[in-house]
Amino acid sequence: MINGNTSGLKEYILDNLDELYNTKIEKGKIISQEIVNYISEVSNKINREINIAIDRSGNIMDISIGDSSTVNLPVVPIYNKKLSGVRIIHTHPGGNPHLSSVDISALIKLKLDCIVSVGVSEEGITGYEVAICSIVNNELTYDRTLLKNLDDFDYLEEIKEVEEALRKKDIIEDDKEYALLIGIDEERYLDELEELASACDVKVVGRFFQKRSKPDPVFLIGSGKVQELALVRQVRKANLLIFDEELSGLQLKMIEEVTACKVIDRTTLILEIFARRARTREAKLQVELAQLKYRSNRLIGFGITMSRLGGGVGTKGPGEKKLEIDRRVIKKTISYLNNELENIKKVRNTQRSKREDSGIPRVSLVGYTNVGKSTLRNVLVDMYQNDKTLKKEEVLSQDMLFATLDTTTRTIELKDKRIVSLTDTVGFIQKLPHDLVESFKSTLEEVIFSDLIIHVADISSKNVIEQIEAVEKVLEELNCLDKTKILLLNKIDNATKNNSYMLIEQKIDEIKEKYSNYQTLIISAKNRFNIDELMNLIKKNLIVKTYDCKLLIPYVNTDVAAKVHRNAIVKSESFVDEGIILEVVLNEKEYNKFKSFILNS
Ligand SMILES: Nc1nc2c(ncn2[C@@H]2O[C@H](COP(=O)(O)OP(=O)(O)OP(=O)(O)O)[C@@H](O)[C@H]2O)c(=O)[nH]1
Ligand SMILES: [Mg+2]
Structure with missing residues (x-):
């Protein structure tokens, strides 16, 4: 099956892609040139990314289609002390062969064998970039190389060293997020933003503040400042930029492009905390609804970050929480969630009216x-x-x-x-x-x-x-x-x-x-x-009047006792020869209703 955004694609294209599942990749090769040529051609034609995941035996595990700048990754098993044994090859329509920061972070988080981007344009394939995991100072990081030809790269040979080291040493797999906080309103607001970040297990490595009364529509902090920000983030080794202001889809996309770093805003952070803390079904549904609504308004920007790495902050990888990028699916889900919440609300209303009655x-x-x-x-x-x-x-x-x-x-x-x-x-x-x-x-x-x-x-x-x-x-x-x-x-x-x-x-x-x-x-x-x-x-x-009374309800009137139980607060219940004695708190209405059963008040 071809996953992802297949809407509007011709049947024969999907059939041909589906056929690829039957091919087996030759040992030692990343992928066959034929397949690369084919997906590049299709990718260019439909202007959407195509993503292929292959396992060590050379079987194609997953083929997905995204949009012009993003694609969902399949669920990849993550092991301790070894690589996942999965490699990912995907196209970049538009011609840019470079891996994005999100590609790299997927490589490390999912411990992929390697990740390859194929730049494709009208003229054909513009180049390849491949990245593999590597180890520096006992920390898992990456190496990247631009290639003219994929056959020049024996990935199995290249990853031998990392595999060996992973097995033997205790490598720090640092998948923590290091954030730079950015604000334009008041510098002290960043204190709270820092607390919000730490509520999400994100470590803050620096702040970047620029007082600005009028936010820049494209970069929020202005195009010059964003270049500066890109430098600061490199120096501080931050892998996450958190803005204290809500960002538009365009701003998210543009800032991410210039800084080559994952970008989120305050709202996304708060929504993430809420998602983590929600316990009851209702709270979970409500948070999901809020997240979807927020995201659906910013689809272009959230592209890379959201679809590739499962969104928000500190997420463990795609599949764990796959976030939809298809507007229609989002719309459907929103209406489903609204319905569910409506049902819960009905139950709540009954409970409340019971309390009101009491x-x-x-x-x-x-x-x-x-x-x-x-x-x-x-x-x-x-x-x-x-x-x-x-x-x-x-x-x-x-x-x-x-x-x-x-x-x-x-x-x-x-x-x-x-x-x-x-x-x-x-x-x-x-x-x-x-x-x-x-x-x-x-x-x-x-x-x-x-x-x-x-x-x-x-x-x-x-x-x-x-x-x-x-x-x-x-x-x-x-x-x-x-x-x-x-x-x-x-x-x-x-x-x-x-x-x-x-x-x-x-x-x-x-x-x-x-x-x-x-x-x-x-x-x-x-x-x-x-x-x-x-x-x-x-x-x-509290001026609402209530009555503390004792009721004696004869056994022939057990239906009344049931009514009292349903509506009023019953503090104690005992059974005597004459009937049931209930110690209750009644409101005005009930007091009048059950008056005839009152013993004393
Ligand atoms: N010193 C001091 N600390 C307090 C007092 N009351 C609460 N705290 C502390 O404040 C912190 C937050 O308390 P919570 O009761 O969880 O606050 P909350 O308003 O319910 O917080 P949310 O549920 O997050 O909105 C805890 O560490 C409490 O121990 C107080 O009177 N004095
Ligand atoms: Mg509380």
Whole structure:
């Protein structure tokens, strides 16, 4: 079968290519000249790359067609201490015989026997470049050679040394990504970008900043600066460029071409982190949807990077996560994902309306990423658990960005014995990719429908005000600005550690003044400071009335008992001669409905 972008190709071309699977390549040869001639001719005619993968026995494993500048690689098995035994030959229509940086990185990551590019143009084959793995200072790297003729290159002979060394020595197969961060807005934003990068296991080796009020439409930082960037990246040995601004498809493509380096932007990085952290099916679907939407708008640029190396950051190789480059397929997948999400949403709505019926007030924790929402939630659930028999389930709380990606809801008991539900949400961030906000809106619906929003901020962060502002922006998008809100200034322990009291007081005053629509409280979730005060504040702000009562339901009315179980919160259940005794919390509606069964209240 011919893989990849076969749309619109003549039947006979596909048949002829398919025939190639029956040929066997002579031992020692990379590929036969006949096959190269044929695929070059076809490649030129259809203006798409053609890729052939061959194993050591000389069998053709895969033939794929891409577009004019990219093609998908097949799944290649990766072994320890040896090469994969697969070689890849592909055409470059347009005449350029040189291997791209992405080709080279595929060679090393997949430990290919060799990778060959064949430049083809109207005049025929313009030349070949071949690269093999090599070892320098115990590190896996590469050697590349331009060739006039493929027969001059005995690849088996050439890779003998590497194979031997791989077997014997402990070679560092450094597939880590070393990134250079590039910004044009404010230099300090690169701090956060660096944190985002390390959340993706990418090591940052340098920064490149150029203040610019008007981004260049082609290179973002301008064509002169991009040349400079290309040099810096060589000196720093970076193999990844991360831009703090969203790049257009054209910018991605052009910068990648000039710097010969993989290029991604902040949004791609954030989407990648979300993809890694998502746990529930819903979160996974939402992230995939956001990624697809983002990518489909930038298909030209993401070409090389995305299709060859499986996209984002630190990906282990094609096949592991094959990313589509075909617009139609993407469109289909997007509509499939939307459908799936719609179904999940229905279930969620039923659950929510059940909670609504029960009249339990809903409280949501929102805030910038890493401010301590999950920590606070765990503390509250630990201290004010309403059902001691409930198994405590701790939400992941960690010192990393976006530790929580799924909203989780638990109940706690207020001092007046009322039960409230508490929802922990995904952390917000500045310049949160719009597609992501869109996708996560359904998860954030818990916020939209909540009776009280607790906005947690990190008073020990020097960017606390900007972070509050970023969260406010998302709340605005969710139409939640006029809800009852509490602003918690968390991590006061940390703030007082590094700053003078006066400075902090000043900051707190500034925040109080700026956000006078909030009720503000200083806490430390970690040290459990002011938590009691917080509970009082929550109580004061939830005006929804509930009734704690005991019901006696005669055995002839077991259907009523079932109804109570379905709708209300049942704290205990016991069986006596007269019937079932239920200790329950009822809202106004239920109170009226079940009034006749009430023992006392
Ligand atoms: N010093 C100090 N550290 C805290 C406090 N509260 C939370 N932390 C730490 O801050 C880090 C982040 O806490 P999380 O609870 O995971 O933050 P989050 O807001 O849920 O983060 P995301 O889920 O990523 O949005 C953890 O290392 C916590 O231990 C506090 O009151 N003081
Ligand atoms: Mg969290």
